[in-house]
Amino acid sequence: MKNQLELTFTSLPGNVGIARMLIASVAAQLDLALSDIEELKVVISEAVSNSIIHGYKNKEDMPITLRIEYDEKKLKILVRDQGCGIPDIEQAMQPAYSTDPERMGLGFVFMQSFMDDLQVESTVNEGTTVIMVKELENIRPSKH
Amino acid sequence: MKNQLELTFTSLPGNVGIARMLIASVAAQLDLALSDIEELKVVISEAVSNSIIHGYKNKEDMPITLRIEYDEKKLKILVRDQGCGIPDIEQAMQPAYSTDPERMGLGFVFMQSFMDDLQVESTVNEGTTVIMVKELENIRPSKH
């Protein structure tokens, strides 16, 4: 990959906005359209919020890692926590499924809709890693 | 420290702007004045540019680490590279001193002017770490 950025940050709710700013400035460098930047912000927001709310049950001093890698062809995003993990990943990814009755169960739906590939790896009591890919070749205005 | 964010990124010139965005969004969370945010952006820009230009001689695939930590009292910024290092730190920090005739030798001047403390650690052929502190107690509008 041509460029790699890895941000590790404390699981404070305010850091969700900082993670969004990071993807937005990377996307701006990639010359993505505004609508694509908006979607990437939602994707990051969902993945990082899940780590804080579900993975760490809102505990505020745990580490979350956001890795962003890209070249001309694709953008790869990884979000990792060392939280409680997901016992049944297939079930968790069902639209509208949530273990929290106050939530909508749309996090994975948004990640899946806005990215071209979504992989979830999780081990109970060890943590969860979400890996997402967006193909860039068709959505970027070609400049050359 | 209440909040910690650590960004490790490739030594590409375009990443200097991303590092600035990161400090700007942290500073916005801290409710700093616009003029303080501008100064912090300059500080990050100088330190990261030095790692790329001097530390890595513009080699574009080397790692740079930017660590930002803060609590109510102070903001601590660390910039680290694994580049060529500085043989004589005292001389390097002199205003207008530069090993590059095209440059102004103002990087350390700006870092010193805009921060309350500046420490430089460097070992030739191993790398350079710049650690800076900004006291927040007097500059933030108290909200409580």
Added chain:
Amino acid sequence: MLIEKNIQRQTLTLNLQGELDMNTSETLRQAIDTEIERRGIRTVILNLEEVSFIDSSGLGVILGRYKKLLPMGGKMIITNVPSHIYKIMELSGLPRIIEFENTPSRKMEGREK
């Protein structure tokens, strides 16, 4: 997130400004719930004109307030949704449940038919 409140009889109008995510939606939840409980509010109008970002946490809080008002005979109206925010709302199905006014939505739906 800035919340500007306006109360007229049993109608609460909220002008929201900023980002509506897990960090800020709790403030919105409390702002609405307090008025429903204390002042007997039955109609909540959410003006999203100045909202710059929304994700599923924000949508969840809006849907939750709607669900709370419904059994009380109350209602919720969402107005002036910027088009990029409306796209996210559409994916969530919210416009099929809650009433929208003055959004790019109506026009867009019309065009698609």
Added chain:
Amino acid sequence: MLIEKNIQRQTLTLNLQGELDMNTSETLRQAIDTEIERRGIRTVILNLEEVSFIDSSGLGVILGRYKKLLPMGGKMIITNVPSHIYKIMELSGLPRIIEFENTPSRKMEGREK
């Protein structure tokens, strides 16, 4: 960084827009040097009205172009500097060397005396 060029006789006016740092100042250097060499430009006017950021890399390229023009009998004028950019320039000493026009500078200097 966007650079808009305007040439009238031996005067080059550049309207700059965006951030002037190590990543973008090289483009500015080339834009000016090319015109000095190819078209015999002797006066360079830099309009910084739309510049949102500057650091020592940007300042260095400006000073470098000034130093190149000087022995040729040329000159440089910097105009419309936003006040937060001017503060950084002031710290560098640039306003004591290069001519500034229409900047908050004059007013501020006047007030300080």
